[in-house]
Amino acid sequence: MSEAALPMRLALVGSPNCGKTALFNQLTGGRQKVANYAGVTVERKEGRFSTPSGRNYLLLDLPGAYSLDAASPDEIITRKVCLGEFPGESVPDLIVCVADATNLRLHLRFVLEVRKLGRPMVLALNMSDAARRRGIRIDVDKLQARLGIPVVETVAVRHGGAAELTRCLEGEVRAVAVAEDSTDLHVQVRELIAEAVSMPRRTAEIDDAIDRIVLHPALGLVLLAAIMFLIFQAVFSWAEPLMEAIEIGIAHLGTWVGSALTSMPMLQSLVVDGIFAGIGSVLVFLPQILILFLFILALEESGYLPRAAFLLDRLMLGAGLTGRSFIPLLSSFACAIPGIMATRSIQDPRDRLTTILIAPLMTCSARLPVYALLIAAFIPQRTVAGVFNLQGVVLFSLYVAGIVSALAVAWVIKLLRKDKSEHALLMELPSYRVPHVRDIAIGLWERANIFLKRVGGIILSLTIILWFLSTFPAPPAGATEPAINYSFAGQLGHLLHLVFAPLGFNWQICIALVPGLAAREVAVSSLATVYALSGHEEGLQAIVASQWTLAMALSLLAWYVFAPMCLSTLATVRRETNSWRQVWIMAAYLFALAYVASLLTYQIARVVGS
Numbered sequence: 001m002s003e004a005a006l007p008m009r010l011a012l013v014g015s016p017n018c019g020k021t022a023l024f025n026q027l028t029g030g031r032q033k034v035a036n037y038a039g040v041t042v043e044r045k046e047g048r049f050s051t052p053s054g055r056n057y058l059l060l061d062l063p064g065a066y067s068l069d070a071a072s073p074d075e076i077i078t079r080k081v082c083l084g085e086f087p088g089e090s091v092p093d094l095i096v097c098v099a100d101a102t103n104l105r106l107h108l109r110f111v112l113e114v115r116k117l118g119r120p121m122v123l124a125l126n127m128s129d130a131a132r133r134r135g136i137r138i139d140v141d142k143l144q145a146r147l148g149i150p151v152v153e154t155v156a157v158r159h160g161g162a163a164e165l166t167r168c169l170e171g172e173v174r175a176v177a178v179a180e181d182s183t184d185l186h187v188q189v190r191e192l193i194a195e196a197v198s199m200p201r202r203t204a205e206i207d208d209a210i211d212r213i214v215l216h217p218a219l220g221l222v223l224l225a226a227i228m229f230l231i232f233q234a235v236f237s238w239a240e241p242l243m244e245a246i247e248i249g250i251a252h253l254g255t256w257v258g259s260a261l262t263s264m265p266m267l268q269s270l271v272v273d274g275i276f277a278g279i280g281s282v283l284v285f286l287p288q289i290l291i292l293f294l295f296i297l298a299l300e301e302s303g304y305l306p307r308a309a310f311l312l313d314r315l316m317l318g319a320g321l322t323g324r325s326f327i328p329l330l331s332s333f334a335c336a337i338p339g340i341m342a343t344r345s346i347q348d349p350r351d352r353l354t355t356i357l358i359a360p361l362m363t364c365s366a367r368l369p370v371y372a373l374l375i376a377a378f379i380p381q382r383t384v385a386g387v388f389n390l391q392g393v394v395l396f397s398l399y400v401a402g403i404v405s406a407l408a409v410a411w412v413i414k415l416l417r418k419d420k421s422e423h424a425l426l427m428e429l430p431s432y433r434v435p436h437v438r439d440i441a442i443g444l445w446e447r448a449n450i451f452l453k454r455v456g457g458i459i460l461s462l463t464i465i466l467w468f469l470s471t472f473p474a475p476p477a478g479a480t481e482p483a484i485n486y487s488f489a490g491q492l493g494h495l496l497h498l499v500f501a502p503l504g505f506n507w508q509i510c511i512a513l514v515p516g517l518a519a520r521e522v523a524v525s526s527l528a529t530v531y532a533l534s535g536h537e538e539g540l541q542a543i544v545a546s547q548w549t550l551a552m553a554l555s556l557l558a559w560y561v562f563a564p565m566c567l568s569t570l571a572t573v574r575r576e577t578n579s580w581r582q583v584w585i586m587a588a589y590l591f592a593l594a595y596v597a598s599l600l601t602y603q604i605a606r607v608v609g610s
Contacts (some may be wrong), residue, residue, distance in 0.1 A: 006047065007056040007057055007058040008055065008056070008057050008058070008093045008094065008377050009057075009058050009090060009091075009092045009093045009094075009486060010057050010058070010060065010092060010093065010094050010095075010096055010169075011059070011060050011062055011081060011082060011092035011094070011095050011096070011303065012024055012059060012060065012096050012098065013062050013065065013078055013082065013095060013097050013098070013110075013114060014064060014065075014098035014099060014107070014126075015064055015065065015066050015099075015100075015106065015107050015110050016064035016065075016066070017100065018062065018064070018066075018098045018100040018107060018126055018127075019098060019100065019101055019126040019156045019157070020126075020152075021045075021061060021124075022099040022156035023098055023124065023126060023162060023165075024045065024047060024061040024155050025156075026061060026157075026161060026162045027047070027049045027162055027165075027166075027233075027586070028048060028059055029046025029049070034521040034547035035128070037574055040234055041154070043063070044060070045060070046058065046060050046061070047059050047061070051166045051167075051169055052166070052170075053170055055169070056171065057169070059080070060092065062078045062081055062508075063076065063077050063078050063194050064078075065078040065079070065110065065345070066110060066389075067109075067110060067113060068082070068110075068113045068114065068117075069113075072344060072346060072347045072352075074344045076597075077501060079088075080154040080585055082095060082114070082117055082119065083117065084257055085175065087118075089247045091488065093120065093121075094119070094120045094121065094122065094169075094173055095114060095117070095119050095120070095121045096121075096122050096124055096165070096468060097110070097111050097113055097114045097115075097121060097122070097123050097124065097179045098124045098126050098127060099123060099124070099125055099126065100127055100430075101125040101126060101127050101130070101131035101138060101153070102127055102130050102131045102134060102136060102137065102141040102430065102431065102433070103430050103431070104125075104138070104192075104197055104233050105189060105193060106190075108189045108192055108193070108279075109185050109186070109189055111147070112185055112188055112189070115147060115148075115149065115184070117576070120173045121149045122149065122150045122151075122152065122165070122168055122169070122173055122175070123143075123144075123147065123149055123150070123151045123152070124152055124153075124154045124165055125138060125140070125151065125152065125153045125155075126154045126155070126156050127155065128153035128155060129155045130157070130196050130433070134200070134431065134433065135200035136197065136198070136199060136299070137197070137198035138153075138196060138197050138198075139195075139198075140152075140153065140196075140198045142195055142196040142199075143192065143196040146195060146196060147192075148174075150171075150173060151167050152164040152167075152168050155392070157291035157439075160231045163347055165395045170456065175402045175411075179343055184377060198420070202452070205434055206432065206482060207431050210432060211307070211429070214304070214307050214311075215307060215310065215311060220307075220311045224308055224311060224312075226447075227295075227299070228396065228399070229388075229392075229396050230295075231253075231292065231295045232392045232393075232395045232396040232399060233388060233389050233392035233393075233396075234291055234295070234373075234392075234500045235288045235291050235368075235392065236288070236372075236389050236391045236392045236395065237389050237392065238287075238291050239287035239288040239291050241588050242287035243284050243285070243287050243288070245289070246283060246284045246286070246423060247280070247284045247539070248475065249286070250283065251280070251305050251379035251539075253276070254271075254272055254276035254277075254280065257271055257272070257276070258271065258272040258276075269467070269471065269519055269533070270464070270467055272532070273467065273529065273533050274463055274464060274466075274467030274529055274532075274533075275460065275463060275464070275467075275523075277460070277528040277529055277531075277540075278460075278463035278466070278525035278526065278528050278529040279459065279460060279463060279525060280528070281369075281524050281525050281527070281528035282369055282455055282459055282521050282522075282524050282525045283375075283455055285368060285369040285372055285422050285521075285524075286448065286451055286452075287371055288368055289365050289368055289447065289451060290444055290447065290448060292333075292365065292368070293334070293365075293443065293444060293447045294440065294444060294488075296330075296333065296334070297373065297435070297439075297440045297444065298435045299438060301433065301439060301440065302432060302434070303429070303430045303431060303432045303433055303437050304432060305326075305327065306327075306329065306429050306430060306610060307429055308326065308330075309324070309326035309327055309428055310323055310429065311323075312326055313326075313590070316407070316410075317476075318411070319407040319408075319410040319411045319412050319414065320351075320354060320411060320413060320414025320417070320485065321354060321355065321410055322351060322458060324344075324346050324347075324351070325343075325346060325351065325354075325355040327342060327524075328340070328342035328343045328346070328359060329355065329358070329359060329362055329406065330362075332359040332360070332362035332364060333362050333364060333365070333399075333556065334364065334365055334397050335364050335365065335366070335446075336360045336362065336364055336565055336569045336572075337568060337569055337572045339357050339359045339362065340359050340569070340573060341571050341572065341576065342346045342409065343356055343359070343576070344576075349353075349449045353577065353582070354406075354410050354413050354414075354576065355410075356573060356576060356582070356586075357409070357413065357582070357585070357586055357589075358406040358407075358409050360563065360564075360565040360569060360590060361402050361403075361406035361409065361561075361590075362402055362403070362406060363398060363399045363402040363404050363561075364520070365451075365559050366467040366519055366520035366566070367520055367521075367563075368521075369393055369521045370520065370521070370523055370524055370560050371398055371557065371560070372395075373524055373540065373541060374544065374553045374556060374557055375391050375394050375395060376391065376541055376549070377541050377542075377544040377545040377549055377553065378545065378548075378553045379391050379394050396560060398557065401561050402561055405480035405562065411504050415416065421513055431537060454519060454521075458518060458519055458522070459519065459521065459522050459525055462515045462518055462519075462522050462525075463525050463526070463529055464528070465515075465518070466489060466511075466515055466526050466529050466530070467533070469487060469488040469489040469492075469529060470484050470489040470490065470529065470533045471483070471487060472487060472488065472509075473486065473488070474486070478505075482533075482534045482609060483533070484530065484533045488531070489511050490507070490511075490513070492510075492511065493507035493508065493510045493511035493530075494507050494510075496510035496513070496514075497510050498513075500513075502599055502602070502603075503555050503559065503595070503598040503599055503600035504549070504551055504552045504555045504598075504606075505552070505555070505556070506552070507547075508527060508531065508534075509527070509552075509556060511526060511530055512524075512526035512527045513565055514526075514532065515566055516563075517564070517566060517567075518566060518567055518568075519566050520563065520566060520600075521562070522550055524540070527540060527544075528540045531543050549609075550605060550608060550609060551601075551602050551605035551606045552603070553601070554601050554605050555598045555602035555605070556598070557601075558594075558597040558598045558600075558601040558602075559594050559595075559597070559598040560594075561594075561597065562590055562593040562594035562597055563590065563594045564587050564590045564594065565586075565587075565590065565593045570583050570586070570587060573586055
């Protein structure tokens with residue numbers, strides 16, 4: 001292939017949350033390849049696209065960076081690739097620097113750093129539509145003249161939103177000549193904004209007025225606690241009608257399908273006692289998970305989450321962390337895996353490792369089905385102080401227990417560290433904005449899609465496997481106990497019961513803990529399958545309420561506050577730390593915490609209840 005026919009290499013750079021990856025997806029579509037850079041765990045994403053004239057491009061989506069003065073693993077990769085210093089990576093022919101048009105005060109500093117490299121460069125002002133809606137006016141011609149590089153506007157989330165960028169790439173983009181300038185970066189940004197950007201005064205005044213409350217050392221913390229409390233109240237109160245509808249629908253469908261399979265008892269057992277009992281018991285919690293993410297997405301879209309990180313910085317410093325750990329830990333409420341991966345933005349390697357080690361203590365959405373099942377079975381649905389839902393109060397308490405435990409573990413790690421240095425959090429806060437219904441709807445659809453794929457994939461597979469292990473071998477002639485007692489699963493459950501009996505766990509719970517290592521919510525479907533095969537025809541919640549003691553339920557709740565994470569999380573920790581030692585440390589300390597907490601909870605509850 002001649003040199004002229006080779007695709008032009010573009011590097012896409014930008015600070016986190018500028019929409020860089022959305023622009024990458026807009027340009028490349030499905031022609032993408034994802035891997036890790038050689039020798040490190042940072043993700044490498046590469047794609048191809050063509051312009052209308054037929055020119056071909058190879059696009060590399062570099063990790064987000066706040067500065068080329070590299071401190072975090074992500075920023076080191078971005079700097080080295082841009083300079084052509086990373087082994088195995090060719091120097092890019094052109095750098096496309098993406099900046100959030102609604103927050104140029106923050107993003108222009110990084111643009112000026114990239115410009116100093118002297119490489120051919122284009123600036124893409126992303127989210128330009130959002131900037132216009134908020135009254136921000138950007139004089140693109142003045143900005144282009146002042147920077148000496150092409151400047152285009154993009155809307156990465158809209159079809160055709162990168163058209164102006166592709167038109168720019170059709171022309172010739174030369175290397176920028178950068179004169180030596182001793183002026184502070186911050187000063188240059190202020191001059192650029194004063195000359196080329198018109199900011200609505202009213203927007204700044206409103207932001208300042210809200211921040212006087214939101215960032216107040218006392219009122220801000222009270223507001224944050226109130227918001228979190230409201231979220232968990234809504235998880236139970238709003239979701240109940242939808243959960244009942246799903247439960248009734250699944251029950252009717254299971255009965256109808258089961259009646260059609262009466263001539264095939266083994267298949268009927270698999271479908272009714274295995275698939276419908278197991279999958280249905282998990283699927284019913286989808287409304288609660290979506291309500292939780294409705295609030296998280298709305299807070300993220302509004303610009304509140306960075307302020308919460310700033311507000312909690314002092315508290316987290318006491319535990320040996322900074323507010324930078326807040327976003328990864330908050331992400332872990334969805335799942336520990338993206339939370340652990342988000343720690344790449346933490347500059348200090350010790351802070352990053354501590355955040356990785358405590359991320360699984362955040363109450364991920366996979367725990368929610370277990371919590372909701374036990375709370376609904378043992379906590380009466382009544383109001384407290386005439387306002388609050390008691391079940392929501394208990395759920396809120398479980399989330400708080402996870403957070404407090406994470407901070408306590410981080411504090412212990414801080415005591416064990418030889419380096420006692422603390423790093424202040426410096427961050428620029430975005431303007432407040434009203435969340436867009438479309439963006440939140442897309443986020444909820446993605447979350448529902450992920451949950452349903454788990455239900456139809458790993459949970460369905462494990463449910464079928466558990467049904468097989470709970471059905472075979474068949475009981476011997478003259479057996480008097482339920483058939484499941486003689487099965488592989490029954491034998492395993494009775495063996496594990498020797499270890500977990502002090503915690504109050506029965507052998508059915510012991511069986512459910514094993515597939516729960518693959519995904520925590522599988523514990524609920526496993527319990528439903530085991531009880532269905534034991535001859536119980538009631539729903540799982542009714543079985544738990546009638547056959548378990550309150551001490552057993554509280555013990556299992558305590559177990560899942562600290563429970564060792566799923567296997568995929570352990571694999572992520574191995575990849576991110578490049579160390580099996582950290583994996584074993586994490587698994588060991590979480591198992592020890594879970595066992596001790598569950599043991600104390602059960603024994604104390606027995607004494608108090610007797």
